[in-house]
Amino acid sequence: MVQNIINVKNLSKSFDISSKEPGLKGTIKHFFRRQTKSLKVIKDISFEIKEGEIVGFLGANGAGKTTILKMLCGLIYPSEGSILVSGYLPFRRKENFLKNITLIMGQKQQLIWDLPPIESFYLNASIYDLDKFEAKKRIKKLSEMIEIDEELYIPVRKLSLGQRMKSELLAALIHEPNILFLDEPTLGLDINAQRNLRKFLQKYNKETNATICLTSHYMKDITSLCKRVICVHEGAISYDGKLDLLLKKLSPVKEILIVCRSEEDAIKLENSGFTVKNKIKNEITIKIENNSITSSLKTILNNFDIEDLFINEPPVDEVIGKVLIKKDYDI
């Protein structure tokens, strides 16, 4: 049986936020008397993640996804509740725990700006107590997986964003962590670089059985990597479960574009009881529920003279967009 590697129970986090009224009056008032209020950004959440799972955290900006990741990796201290990651309390930042995890934040870098990445890799290797031989072996292996070579010897400041991100990834993985926390890892990367990064993460997960917790606003990252998603809405979990179930729930119908041989056929089809979205000459778009697609298509093909047909999946971004603004999805 696969063990839970992350256990989160009734977790909450509050931040003290100071507010200021606009204008000179507000500034003076703010100078003499600061008004702070406690803002609860994570509200009593609980979940478990199994070893080797890839879980996507979805939510609008400010929903609390990054705060959850920061608490899971021990960067910030929780206000209430408990977190156990790999058997450790993350915020205590015990050496063995830190050797087991990594956090990658898109556009945030740990590489030394004026030196080639290879220098940062060897530095990280020594921080994680790897000897030079082992470090060399891992750098070779990871650079082959990530597909970087010459870039290792070029100062970071002269690398492109994609090359830098690859190098960041290598620096963050040199100690072969079991748990990866990835906060918008593909932010700012071009389509090819995004695809390569996803391919690499899949490969890494497959080869090492690492657990991956991921946040991303690029739905392709989520759909190609995560079977399970946790949707966060205003600091609370609105959905925790399989991604395909969520998509089915949110989008129970498919759109089918049917090209009839003649306009008469299209008119006949329009009046045959299907839900019609639109009709232009001999092209008609109808909506069919997911569970009756096969039977409906059989009826259409048997009774009408059809030239061509296309089944359109609704765009995932559009579907997931609904999650970001809704409080609860009970599936």
Next chain:
Amino acid sequence: MISNLINRKIFTLLKVQYSNMLEYRVEIALWAISGIIPFFMLNIWTNNNLNESINISDTLLSRYFLCAFFVRQFSVVWVVFSFEEDSLMGKVSPYLIQPLNPFFRYFAQHLAEQITRFPFALIIAFFFFILNPESIWIPNLGILLLSIVSTFLSFLIQFLIQSIVACLCFWTEKASSIERLLFIPTLFLSGLLAPVVSFPAYVKSWIYLTPFPYLIDFPANLLSGNETNISGGLIMQILWIFILFPLFKKIWSEGTKKYTAMGS
């Protein structure tokens, strides 16, 4: 075994930071030159015959200020500014989840900078001796070694003081403004502008209870061969490190609980 590992980490950090510092050699030369304030002070003292009031010869005074320059070169600390910037920009976050306290990085950065600075400081000293040939002296090996130790201890004290202030970033975000408050006593009481011996007796007795005279005055007097209580000075330096280190550890552990990982 543990100390070996730490040494290896520090050594690698030092090596990498030294490579990094060499990228900035022109800046380091300029920083070294910018530290010549003791020479200005020497000029003010000798032109106004102020040394007569404290019974120090011109030669000993010029050696004192040269040594103050050297001690300052190898004990200057700016960790509060680096940490504040890194903290506000969210750069501290990746360091915090590595099994090495981020302050080791800054520590190595400072040591690497000192190594890079060394040749420039020697060149400045060379020109100083050309202009003041009567000040040339060779300290005996024992004194030289003790001065190096004392300068390093002075660096440690300053590093710890600034690190404590830097940790206040977790509460105030602008810890460098608090450091400004420490700048005034550091400037006047450390011996950078005047040897502490020149202060009135009742003031001196208070000054020696603070860490400031052990930052420049004590190591500079030791190296220049001026009369000084060597064992007393070294004990006070070590004592201050023993006071400051646990304080730093406590404030670090409390501060990291307040860390909000802004900017990341």
